[in-house]
Amino acid sequence: MNLFNNYYELAAVILFAIGLLLLLLQRNLIKKIIGLNIMDTSVFLFLAAKGYIAGAMSPIIRDGQTDASLYINPLPSGLVLTGIVVAVSTTAFALALALRWYQQYHTLDIDGVVLKNVLKGEK
Amino acid sequence: MSLLSEDGKKTVLSFGDWVNANSPEIPPEIDYAKGGDPKGPGAHGHDDHGHEDHGHEDHGHDDHGHEEAHGHDGHGHDDAHGHDAHGEHGHEHAHFEPHEIVMPKREKKPKVKREKVQLTGVEHSYRVFAVISGILLALVLLVTVATLPRFGSADAPAVNEVSRRYLEQGLTDTGAVNAVAGIILDYRAFDTLGESVVLFTATVTVIFLLQQSKRKNGEEKTEDEVDVNTGVRSLPAKVIIGITFPFILLYGIYVVLNGHLSPGGGFSGGTILGGGLILCHMVNGERFTERFITVKRCTQIMAAGLFVYIGLKTYSILTGANGAASAIPLGTPGSIFSAGLILPLNICVGLVVACTMYALYNLFTSWRS
Numbered sequence: 001m002n003l004f005n006n007y008y009e010l011a012a013v014i015l016f017a018i019g020l021l022l023l024l025l026q027r028n029l030i031k032k033i034i035g036l037n038i039m040d041t042s043v044f045l046f047l048a049a050k051g052y053i054a055g056a057m058s059p060i061i062r063d064g065q066t067d068a069s070l071y072i073n074p075l076p077s078g079l080v081l082t083g084i085v086v087a088v089s090t091t092a093f094a095l096a097l098a099l100r101w102y103q104q105y106h107t108l109d110i111d112g113v114v115l116k117n118v119l120k121g122e123k
Numbered sequence: 124m125s126l127l128s129e130d131g132k133k134t135v136l137s138f139g140d141w142v143n144a145n146s147p148e149i150p151p152e153i154d155y156a157k158g159g160d161p162k163g164p165g166a167h168g169h170d171d172h173g174h175e176d177h178g179h180e181d182h183g184h185d186d187h188g189h190e191e192a193h194g195h196d197g198h199g200h201d202d203a204h205g206h207d208a209h210g211e212h213g214h215e216h217a218h219f220e221p222h223e224i225v226m227p228k229r230e231k232k233p234k235v236k237r238e239k240v241q242l243t244g245v246e247h248s249y250r251v252f253a254v255i256s257g258i259l260l261a262l263v264l265l266v267t268v269a270t271l272p273r274f275g276s277a278d279a280p281a282v283n284e285v286s287r288r289y290l291e292q293g294l295t296d297t298g299a300v301n302a303v304a305g306i307i308l309d310y311r312a313f314d315t316l317g318e319s320v321v322l323f324t325a326t327v328t329v330i331f332l333l334q335q336s337k338r339k340n341g342e343e344k345t346e347d348e349v350d351v352n353t354g355v356r357s358l359p360a361k362v363i364i365g366i367t368f369p370f371i372l373l374y375g376i377y378v379v380l381n382g383h384l385s386p387g388g389g390f391s392g393g394t395i396l397g398g399g400l401i402l403c404h405m406v407n408g409e410r411f412t413e414r415f416i417t418v419k420r421c422t423q424i425m426a427a428g429l430f431v432y433i434g435l436k437t438y439s440i441l442t443g444a445n446g447a448a449s450a451i452p453l454g455t456p457g458s459i460f461s462a463g464l465i466l467p468l469n470i471c472v473g474l475v476v477a478c479t480m481y482a483l484y485n486l487f488t489s490w491r492s
Contacts, residue, residue, distance in 0.1 A: 003269035013268055017261035024253035053282060054275030059302035060385065061294050061456070068287040069277065074302040075286045081307060081390055085318040085476075089325035092483050096332040099490055115246065 008049035015042035027111040029098040033091060040087040044080045051076030298453030299383040299462040308388070308465045308472075312436050319432065319472055322479045323425050329483060330418065333490045354408030364406040371399035379473035383462040389472025396473065397480025404485060418485050421478035428471040428478075435464050435471075 003010060015038055022035025051073040059074035098108065105113050272279040289310070290302055299305035307315050354361070375395035382388030404412045439451065454461030 002271060002273045003265065006268050006271055006274045008274055009268040009271060010265070013261060013264040016264065017257055020260065021254065021257045024257060025250060049274060050279070050281050052275050053277045053279075056277070058386065059290065061290075061300050061302065064294070064456070066291045066294055068290040071290050071302065073282050073286040074289055074306055076281070077303045078306045078311065081303075082314060082318055085390065086321055088479075089321045092325050092329050095487065096329040099487075100332055111246070 006049075008052075009046055012042045012046035012049065015039075015045065027109045029101060029108045029110050030095075032110070033094045033098065036094070037087065037091060040083070044083055044087075047076045047080045047083070294456055297462055297465065298456055299465050300456050301383050301385065301388070303386075304383045304388050304465055304469070305462070308382075308468045309463070312439075312468065315468075315472065316429075316432055316436065319429055319475045322475055323422075323429060326422065326425065326479050326482050329486050330422070333486050352408050352410045354404075354406050354411065357406075360406050364402060368399060368403050371402070372396060375399060375473075375477070379469055380459065380466065382469040383465040384457065384459070389469040390476055392469075393473035393476025394480060396477035397484075400477065400481040401484045404481070404488075409485070409489065412485075416481060418482045421482040421485075425475045425478045425482075428474040432468060432471040435467055439464050 019035045019038030019040075019042060022038065023032050026032050026035060053072045056072045057070055059071045059077070061071075101110070102108055107113065289306055293299065293302050293305045297305035297309040299309065375392050375398075377392075378387035378395055379389055379392030382392065400412065400416060451463045453463050456462070460466070
């Protein structure tokens, strides 16, 4: 059992749960987007932690030494880069949609408006 | 901005109100929901004031100093009005002479009624279910983490022949000293092209979503907008940015150009460049930055960068990937002009990222509801 030795992964899981609960429970759209971003960050933390090898150097070839055991795993770093870019793009898109929502309904409370619509439909 | 100050958790705009919010003939009465108010009966006492005209209503509420009434003031109006309400709230507290303050703007827009929303049974069970499922998921993930190989162990399954191949053959394949740059701009260059297109698409979508509303009522200038145009009114900030701005850009260019030699590259360097531009826009205002960069020019630069990227990579895929002789030398590893196409590709990516950052900031700050 490596639960408390894998402290980076542990922190990532806790952050993921916090972000998910924010996403599910907050009624404010901006706070929902913040929750989504916390989930993104936790995934990046997890991936970056999986690439680490204790005692190894960063994956920049020094003095032509191409022995793979000297360096950490470069692949997760590249994947995290992709993830960050997509996270930035989706956050910008979500925030723009939230602003348009605010313009339309004069509130950021998404659940309240949806609930009101549902209640109105029932009457 | 008053967006975040809105506490959507406790109070909600009723359905009919945002429909009526833009129609001029709304009756001036305020109806608070009866009961279910956690802040006590004080907020309901304002029903007495509710039948006066608008200006007096505001003062009556602010005079009593209830947060409920204060929040109410900010919501029905656009951002500038919300700021007025916040600013003068404290002022009225100090003097207790609310009728002296003239707020003519408030009479333009009708009041928006707000009422408490009781948690329905469905919503209550939704919240309980959400908490339980979130905790269950976290427990499953924790069990997974407990069975993962130890952090930093060299014999983890993630360290397999793929990463070994990238490290051992990367230098001869790509010529890049930085293995990560070799992966993202040579082995997986098509993926990076997709990322840049995602950034471009996000910027175009935000332009589409936010500039439409700007065109509708662009003539009225609020106090916020003046700030965006001229920047902060602080001489030290302007002087410090005037001194450091060239160095921020220089550092960003350094990080972009050394992407194949050291940590960094188009993404991180582009973010530094974009951050410098954002800082300049924050301090000096749009009237200063629009001399050398605008949102339109950002999209042009991004499109040009993407086309150059596609052109270069098409050449390299057609020649190098087919085993034909490529005219691009790999150079000696470690020198600045090495690693084949990675340096120009880094520049393209850096331009795309910097323009994305600046364009997004500019669009979000210049947006008015």
